[in-house]
Amino acid sequence: MIGKLDRSASREDRTAAILDAAWVLAGRDGVAGLTLRGLARELDLSQPSLYEYFESKHALYDALFADGNRQLLGRLENLRLPTDPRRAVKVVLRAFVEFALADEARRQLLFHRPIPGFVPSPESYAIAEAVLARGVDVLEAAGVDDPADVDCIIAMVAGLIDSQASNDPGGTRWTRHLDRLVDLYLDNPRKDAR
Template sequence: MQPLAKPVDPRPGRHAARRDEIIKAAWAEADNRGLSAISLTDVARRVGLRQPSLYSYFPSKNALIDAMFMEAASALLHAVEEADYPNSPREAARLIARTILDFGVAKPTQSQLIFQRTIPGYKPSRDAYEPALRMQEWYVRKLAEAGVAASTDVDIFTALVAGLASQQLANEPGGDRWASQLDTVLDMFFEHLDGRNTT
């Protein structure tokens, strides 16, 4: 007779599912009121918990923000890594710019948390920041392959993409007036880069 299989403890799965529900509720709070206005009391109310019970999942507001940062950074990393890059290094650089711009426009709260310091006193933990570092390494490598190797040029490229995202979100949320100008802006950037390198 085969020994009976040991019963699977359902508690870790329930805890993980509840944790995910709390993070989702926190994003909803952030979308409605802003990242800095997230309240553990309001998040607990959204998921039907008393605030003391929430501490068994997240011991502090910063711990909850950390989980949100890691989730957002991981989503962007996945988008960047899974993009179908063309063989041309320049076109690959354009695609990574488009991927980051589209993420920022489609998910402004997540993008704000990753790229802007909007929460006083919050600094992501090493674990939460790890996917952001991996995304940055991927980004820098793709740009280097396209001839954008100097750190100052990477900074300019980054500012151009971030600037278009910022203008789009500030002036025409849901539209594409600024986001649609990405190729034109990158044409000017690469023309400047090539002209400088041939003189």
């Protein structure tokens, strides 16, 4: 039991409490292992009542997707960035990596497609795009003006995150190379424009 749903709370707070419980269950049983019956049980709520908050299971996943991306966007926006653009890149990417690796279920839902048939709604996806835009901003400020170089850096970071999560969860075997690789990519743009 995670905790009974507080009926005296506002609808907004109840919805948030449901999402929190869903994150806990997704962490315990996997994102795809989340069931409405199980979620309702943890909240001491009947399964049909969940439909008062989410019109379908996909809508619940969509709310989780949006919730996770909002967490990430908030984290990135609250960073105190160094004035040095290159150090700012490292701070932002490090925060991104740590966020992604802090919660396995969240990582899967936000950065992969663990639910067959589930595609985020345009509104939710817009939040994910705002996150990406934040990364592109700091990269451009650091002189990465070629979109191809942005692509390569994003892919490098994604590769580190996935390798870390898949092969050494909780460790630093891959993530410890982030700063060095950032320098490597920043020092070697596609067209050596010097």
